[in-house]
Amino acid sequence: MNKATGDWWKSAVIYELAPISFQDSNGDGKGDLPGLISRIEYLTWLGVDAVWLTPIYKSPFRDFGYDISDFRTIDSTFGSLEDMDRLIAKLHELGIKLILDLVPNHTSRDHDWFVKSSASRDNPKADWYVWAEPAETGAPPNNWLSRFGGSAWEWCDARGQYYYHSFLVEQPDLNWRNPDLRAAIADVMRFWLDRGIDGFRVDASAVLIKDHLLRDNPPAPKGQDKPPPQRFTPVFTDDRPETMRCIEFIREVIDGYDSRLLCGEVQGKTDRIGHFYGTERPRLHLPLNFALLDCPWDVLALQAAIDAYLNALPEGAWPVWVIGGHDKQRIASSIGQAPLRTLAMLLMTLKGTPFFFMGDEIGRERVHIPDDRIDDPFEKLVKGYGLCRDPERAPMRWDDSPAGGFTTGEPWLPLETDGARNVDQQRGDERSILHLFRSLIALRRAHPALQRGEYHPVRARNDVLAFKRSLDQSELLIVLNIAAEPRKFEGDCRGNVLLSTHLDWSTPAAQPISVLLRANEGLIIELDRP
Template identity: 65%
Template structure:
């Protein structure tokens, strides 16, 4: 199936069409909308209980020996996802694309790229996941398309064609140069000259990724149609890419220089993106997207957001809902010690609105592997924290075995960040390297030449760790199972405790039930100074039998424990 807006609309032409966040006909009143949203925000919402597992299909499993992961390969590994216990898969773009930027340059929103398989392959994967009780979330990329998309090909031809205003176009400056000083994240001006129109078009990312014009109502409707195309097939939600940059300043005002920039600052960050990022109007775009999603029952909208922790709250929405889960990377960004960690988590919980559901993300396709930062022992501590803190856990395929950054030779680099903005550590290929399933040369990922090199550390593989009862992988599996069976860990209130002596600890409480979690963030033994009695449920060492425990308690180096308190 191809991706023209007319075909997508034809899939369900009886639906209500919307303007910018408002129904054109049969609009629900605000009371009805609030009731519908609150019904979805109850403790039974599936995303509150699920562990969400991000998969880059290109790096997960190759089925045909071409070195690229694909949908039939993913289908082969669903038994593993069920064994691990994840509740949902977030799949990075599988849409038709020239693949200049990891598939985020989409040339057809309603078609599967042949590299990954066919629409029938996609539907087989979706059916198999659902059969095993696993939800499927797709990436939704509303900010831009590929320059090979039919919409842009039409828009660039002239200033008076039907899609002339579907992208962000502007006149040249008086000197013939770009309209202003806005910069692309991949370096250089964010404006590219188009000779047929005698105008510049704006691109937040690559020149081959022109930004859509979200001030145009036809764009809203076309993007809504792409959402419905997949939602009608049974997709359980979307992760919104670049959700904070959907609207740019209408006056095209220059961004101010960043006064803190120096020689270590990547060139694209020399200016503060005041007029290009996180504009108030972008929140209305998210409200519109959420409105489309809420036409369907029990669907999730999570999204990539920008700014410091204190800015995350407004992505949830106020009078109108926006994202269910603005993705929170605080655990990746914080210093790894007990004092900093308690401050980071406290600041996050204080930043989200009352009644909003939190989430914590420890990996992703454009985030450095956390195991490289923490080391193998403290990665076990992070696993216990992630699965016991209040909120929805997100991890990236490979985090569960402690995958680290993979060394990429210069002649194997694929990421445009590294090619265009060199020398600033922005290369994302090291975390995108294919997953190791076992310890052979090609790791069970492919029989051909992998699209990126695999890790040289063959011990970090799934089959080997499945056979090791005390491995990080088995720790993740047991923690996920414990989280699923303990209502206190799923729904309980978060109660902080004062951290000191390198021990970060907190409690989860639900009614009369209470569980405490203590984490030694030091590579030496530490005394956990608590008072009380309980039963040990699990240790990060996976060698403590469930049994009575009484505080204070000595924790071994890099040890975390979960204790059910006796009432």
């Protein structure tokens, strides 16, 4: 196995899509696997190397499919195992990898494991979930809170105990201290790996183990100003040291197969992200990093965020950059359409693996969801804090028809009313942001320096973020004007412009010692070597 094959993710561009919102094939208003298969041409045209799917397993869908009732069955909403096999085969035929969500922290309350575990204290699965005795008053064991509000403990009459749920009351947490449970999760992973998937994105990887003493979490600083679930600092529920052993166990399963990726949802500040890679024992290949998404759109803030992240990585760790996701607010809604083009160039030229979410490539913004159409439990249970994720999860808009080309029925969530930003319109406009994403992906593939080259920062001045990427005899300069008005970059720009975010450089053009950048313009310049 050569290195290029074994760590394919280092040169890959990874596209997250939610099948329920990508393409419907049967008119029920919900996307499915046959619909996804029908849109593979779009994925190949765009040029992505891998797709990550949000959960497609059997589920009552109380939480976007992250409440799983059978890890080995495709929910009938999406199709069948045969459809899944067809999808894997078709993607692989076209050179596209497939990553599935792995949800090892919890199941649905409807899962057969929990049905058996909750039946009594002496059945074979009695210890597969987190159970605890009540306090002396009969109250929950401690002050731990669910992310969806209220106590994280729920009473079970059959056992005379409480079970713990980090998320919805219908999502009981699994007990990762139980070796039989760990073995069962490993079997689930092998079931899908044996079917040919190329890796997993681990959901909620930082909360797999909770404090065995059940100690109360301390009050959070200024907790009274935060949403109710954040009013205590989750010292004893989140990012426990023992969690790293769980991730190492998952990595051991992955490493039993050639060339498979393990990425994961992590938490904590930048200086904490490094330990999710592992040093003595490997953990995640790619702990997902949202620094670009969470950073203010300011050149000094961006420069600092990039530097802090890269400095926090262990030696030999591969960076990763994410600008969108099913749990994150649309970046276009916060920074605007013109800066999004500059951000796209930044994403595709930094050292590391880029991730983006379906719709980012057409400049998708948050879709207005009427109160009577809200699906997200965050908005239903923790109201008034702007936590709703439905605006990001609205179905993909392929054309300007009322249902956006997504379905012949009623979409499960509403779409934009104007239909202005859609794939068909932008495919026909060679200067659209969709064509910019496509051009950036193609340029990245054509230039190894953008895939695996070294990163060399240049001091940010005058609202211009700049850096170089070099590999062997190739050196590229990336200059990005973060301002909404022209800015001059003072530096050696002698070489050929390979791409502008404005997509209006018809031929390579020689550049002088400095360059005048238009508002929100970024350039990739192949420098002349002496």
